[in-house]
Each structure stands twice: as C-alpha cells, then as structure tokens.
Amino acid sequence: xxxxxxxxxxxxxxxxxxxxxxxxxxxxxxxxxxxxxxxxxxxxxxxxxxxxxxxx
Numbered sequence: 562x563x564x565x566x567x568x569x570x571x572x573x574x575x576x577x578x579x580x581x582x583x584x585x586x587x588x589x590x591x592x593x594x595x596x597x598x599x600x601x602x603x604x605x606x607x608x609x610x611x612x613x614x615x616x617x
Contacts, residue, residue, distance in 0.1 A: 575603070
C-alpha cells in the first residue's frame with residue numbers, strides 16, 4: 562500500500578509542475594525553477610516509495 566506521505570509528496574510535485582507550465586506560458590522567468598522543484602518532489606516521492614518497498 563502506498564503511504565499518505567508518498568501520495569502528498571507526489572501530489573505537491575504534480576501541482577508544482579502544472580504551476581510551472583502555466584507560468585511558462587505567461588513568460589515568467591521563474592517558471593523553470595518551479596518546474597525543477599516539482600521534478601525534485603516527484604523524484605523524492607519515487608525514492609520514498611522504492612525505499613518503503615525495499616524495507617518490506
């Protein structure tokens with residue numbers, strides 16, 4: 562079962578990616594930074610998920 566921590570980290574990462582994409586269309590200079598932080602959260606969620614699977 563996927564823990565609530567993994568789901569919330571994943572959801573926040575998706576939110577940041579969507580926000581970054583919207584900012585990219587409005588030519589905001591920080592759009593790439595927001596998208597990069599979103600990708601870091603996605604990677605973190607994947608690592609926590611894999612770590613939980615390996616611990617069991």
